[in-house]
Amino acid sequence: MKNSLKVERAVHNLTQEELAKRIGVSRQTINAMEANKYVPSTVLALKLARVFSKPVEEIFSLDEGD
């Protein structure tokens, strides 16, 4: 799965730390998602979508391998 977290974070001018605080996770989790090492749960994806005021599909999209 691909995601545009890094871009969205830049657009909203948030550091990993700030984004992590907003959605109540560790900074490691943000880092791992941006590095495509971790696929978040639906709950976490929805929380991210809420922070960026965008539908989940615009932040996360399927990869060829999925």
Added chain:
Amino acid sequence: MNNRFLFPHRFKMIGWIMLIPSAIAGLLSLLFDYNLFSLNTTVFAVFEDAFFEQRKMFTLTQNDIFDELVGALLVIGGMMAAFSKERHEDEYIAQIRLESLLWATYINYGFLLFSILFIYGLGFYQIMVLNMFTLLFIFLVRFNFILYKTSRAIA
């Protein structure tokens, strides 16, 4: 994400404080036969046996409890250091936790299997003593390494 079977975060530091000195004392004792102190005392034994002696159950006996203290501190400290919540325990950390536990189990039993097949005599006894603690040790190394690695990348 709730992980109900973990200790509160503050136990983590307490665990490390118990674990590190007792690990050093334990290694000194196992590898160099050097005990920091000895404390002969009467203890309660559920079971006791010795060469040329009858087996005894539920009895009082004399013992140097240095190794008992070190062993107990290692287990309690190790469990607390390994299984206390992180400051922000979340779903990703829960996943690393599980993966690290699987890793530790594989490596630990791989190591044990190797020792069963290729280590003989008193050396094997020493390995068995080490093996009581290696599962926690490998878990701690792997889990904290991944946490450190993912916290270090550019913000």
